[in-house]
Amino acid sequence: MELQGKTALVTGASRGIGPYIAKSLARKGFSIIAVARNESGLQKTKLEIESFGGICHTQPYDLMNINGLDGFVNDLWSKHGPFQILVNNAGVEYYQHFDRLSKEEISLILKTNLHGPLELSRSILPKFIEQKSGHIINIASLAGKKGVAYNSIYSASKAGLIMWSDGMRQEYKDSPVNISVICPGFISDAGMFHDGQEPPPPLLGSSHPQKVADAVLKAIRKGSCEIIVNSGPIRPLLALGQISWKLADAILRCFGVPALSRKRISV
Numbered sequence: 001m002e003l004q005g006k007t008a009l010v011t012g013a014s015r016g017i018g019p020y021i022a023k024s025l026a027r028k029g030f031s032i033i034a035v036a037r038n039e040s041g042l043q044k045t046k047l048e049i050e051s052f053g054g055i056c057h058t059q060p061y062d063l064m065n066i067n068g069l070d071g072f073v074n075d076l077w078s079k080h081g082p083f084q085i086l087v088n089n090a091g092v093e094y095y096q097h098f099d100r101l102s103k104e105e106i107s108l109i110l111k112t113n114l115h116g117p118l119e120l121s122r123s124i125l126p127k128f129i130e131q132k133s134g135h136i137i138n139i140a141s142l143a144g145k146k147g148v149a150y151n152s153i154y155s156a157s158k159a160g161l162i163m164w165s166d167g168m169r170q171e172y173k174d175s176p177v178n179i180s181v182i183c184p185g186f187i188s189d190a191g192m193f194h195d196g197q198e199p200p201p202p203l204l205g206s207s208h209p210q211k212v213a214d215a216v217l218k219a220i221r222k223g224s225c226e227i228i229v230n231s232g233p234i235r236p237l238l239a240l241g242q243i244s245w246k247l248a249d250a251i252l253r254c255f256g257v258p259a260l261s262r263k264r265i266s267v
């Protein structure tokens, strides 16, 4: 895809990894539509993009308002459209024992991480098909490839996002629309893991948020279906999990993943 003069909608662009994705796309010549709830966070991203001559429009929106998405997209399209890239990056996580989560907390995680991206994409897809160009990039997580204790709803939401992307990619294979999913491991320097202020398990390490932004650019360049962003090779462990979940669980315990998750439980 020729990038200059194109437009990308990036959700979750007010803090964390989202601003890295928005800035990287802007540096490549995309105009950015930055979406999140926090207006001052969005303004910060806009100023950073404008500081190197990029273009960024901000649009505050709560993605939990799923019924409003069609109107939101039509409004954006008439103001800033057409756009060619949708990065479903907004997300939340909440460490807790499953049986201590409220219905509202479970619904918030599932809506923000899965139902919202799916419905936002459904609102945009007909426009991508009509203009014969479009790429949906979903930011999932390694937590969607192997379940995480005390974060099981987050894992379920990200596993859903990965499988939805997989199904969609096959379904729209002969269409002009591409679907990619990116699965980061622990991310340092910014974002929800960094905010938790716990060091990553030494054997797993962490990656800089720019690596996620680079993966988005790679997905656009190559039309990749799935990219894992992790400090070391993790696919062998994921493959092992398909053969023996007991062994994969034991390795994760050795790495200290459940112990780290337990520390992150909100009290």
Ligand SMILES: NC(=O)c1ccc[n+]([C@@H]2O[C@H](COP(=O)([O-])OP(=O)(O)OC[C@H]3O[C@@H](n4cnc5c(N)ncnc54)[C@H](OP(=O)(O)O)[C@@H]3O)[C@@H](O)[C@H]2O)c1
Residues within 6 Å of the ligand: 011, 012, 013, 014, 015, 016, 017, 018, 035, 036, 037, 038, 039, 041, 061, 062, 063, 064, 088, 089, 090, 091, 092, 112, 139, 140, 141, 142, 183, 184, 185, 186, 187, 188, 190, 191, 192, 193, 194
């Ligand atoms: N950080 C990591 O280690 C890591 C690892 C794997 C995957 N990921 C994934 O990467 C993505 C970005 O995470 P992050 O680490 O950057 O998280 P973050 O720092 O907590 O930022 C989350 C972003 O999502 C937005 N958001 C949350 N709820 C929203 C809502 N209802 N409506 C609109 N926007 C909403 C937030 O904006 P407002 O609060 O302003 O609305 C914020 O911009 C997420 O999907 C996350 O699951 C992160």
